[in-house]
Amino acid sequence: MGFADASASERPYLPPAVAVSTVAFALRPPPGASTLDADAAADGEASAAPATLWIPLVRRTREPFRGRWALPGGPTRWNETLTDTALRSIRAAAGCTPGYLEQLYAFGGVERSADAARLVTIAYWAMLGEGDLDAAVGAGAAAAAEDRPSDSGAGSADGPWNRVTTAPSTSRRWDDPRDPPPLQPFDAASPDSEGNVAWCSADRLPELAFDHAGIIAYALARLRSKTEYAAVAHRFLGPTFTIGRLRAVHEAVLGAAVDPANFRRQMLARGVLVDTGERETGAAHRPARLYRFSNDAAPEPPDARPHPRRSA
Numbered sequence: 427m428g429f430a431d432a433s434a435s436e437r438p439y440l441p442p443a444v445a446v447s448t449v450a451f452a453l454r455p456p457p458g459a460s461t462l463d464a465d466a467a468a469d470g471e472a473s474a475a476p477a478t479l480w481i482p483l484v485r486r487t488r489e490p491f492r493g494r495w496a497l498p499g500g501p502t503r504w505n506e507t508l509t510d511t512a513l514r515s516i517r518a519a520a521g522c523t524p525g526y527l528e529q530l531y532a533f534g535g536v537e538r539s540a541d542a543a544r545l546v547t548i549a550y551w552a553m554l555g556e557g558d559l560d561a562a563v564g565a566g567a568a569a570a571a572e573d574r575p576s577d578s579g580a581g582s583a584d585g586p587w588n589r590v591t592t593a594p595s596t597s598r599r600w601d602d603p604r605d606p607p608p609l610q611p612f613d614a615a616s617p618d619s620e621g622n623v624a625w626c627s628a629d630r631l632p633e634l635a636f637d638h639a640g641i642i643a644y645a646l647a648r649l650r651s652k653t654e655y656a657a658v659a660h661r662f663l664g665p666t667f668t669i670g671r672l673r674a675v676h677e678a679v680l681g682a683a684v685d686p687a688n689f690r691r692q693m694l695a696r697g698v699l700v701d702t703g704e705r706e707t708g709a710a711h712r713p714a715r716l717y718r719f720s721n722d723a724a725p726e727p728p729d730a731r732p733h734p735r736r737s738a
Contacts, residue, residue: 442534442544446511447499447638449530449645450520451628452554453477453662453678477678479628479649481642482519487622491635495624497642499547512550519623522559524552526661530645538637551645553661629681653679660719666702668714669693 432440455477483495498519502511509527516524527550534546626632628646631639652658653676660667662675673689693699700720705713 440544442539442546443501444508445499445501445545445547446508446515446550447497447533447547447641448512448515448519448550448552449497449642450482450516450524450552450554451645451649451662452480452520452559452625453675454480454625477674479646479678480625481628482516483624483626483632483634484519485622485624486635494635495626495632496635497638508548509550512552516552520554522554525555525558526553526658528552528648530641530648533637533641535637547641549641549645551648553649553658555661556664650679666704666716666718668706668716669699670714672717 482498484498486492486494486496498515500511500515502508506514508529512527513523516522516527530549530551532546532548536544538547539545628642631642634642649658659672659675659679663671669690670686672693673684673686676689677684698720699717702716702718704716706716707713
């Protein structure tokens with residue numbers, strides 16, 4: 427029996443519907459920022475460009491909250507796991523598969539569905555690194571603003587979506603001065619924004635549908651708490667990186683400046699970084715050492731990566 431078919435006396439006893447919402451973080455420099463700080467740091471390594479956190483949002487085209495921005499997500503299909511739904515939603519909105527995905531929290535407060543069918547939302551958060559964005563495909567964004575049991579409210583896969591441009595054939599860093607096609611951000615808070623899919627700065631969110639602002643705040647708090655785990659922080663970077671670029675990740679996540687000398691000393695003291703013996707190329711300053719994370723770095727949580735589907 428569906429919610430619409432149930433009588434007023436039957437509706438309180440119906441089981442809640444289950445949906446998924448996703449918060450996918452990506453790093454980009456602020457608009458107009460230069461690629462590198464011209465001033466070399468004390469350790470001979472130039473500071474990486476300032477970075478900010480961006481997330482994909484979708485505009486709802488149906489009630490409730492028609493016209494408002496929302497997190498990608500939707501109801502779980504009968505043949506999907508919760509992780510499947512989260513991955514499908516992120517692929518539809520961002521055009522790529524995240525390298526890091528973790529179940530965040532179950533939001534099931536009674537007040538969030540007081541006037542309609544009871545809905546429990548399982549939230550996921552993801553990190554889109556350089557390799558993930560390079561792998562973006564030229565697919566249109568599908569219905570991704572769903573937070574109702576049955577009606578997506580965001581059109582269909584054939585709807586008037588912003589197209590995600592095919593990624594370049596060569597890998598680009600998030601601080602590359604050329605804007606990579608998969609991340610064509612514009613200010614989602616602007617009433618003149620066109621299209622139904624936007625990349626929005628996490629510190630300049632528009633008014634969101636449902637309780638999605640609270641979900642984003644919860645995900646951001648989780649991301650910040652995970653900065654102590656090297657295996658999480660480096661998901662925004664490629665296989666090798668400079669300490670300056672790793673510091674830029676921490677500064678973007680924490681929203682505060684980090685002392686370069688102290689950061690370098692602390693990271694090297696933890697024993698999680700391995701000097702590759704190589705140096706970055708093409709830099710105007712003295713080439714900095716390239717590092718990678720050791721295999722002994724803090725392990726990721728069990729839900730960090732998609733689980734293979736189990737056969738019956």
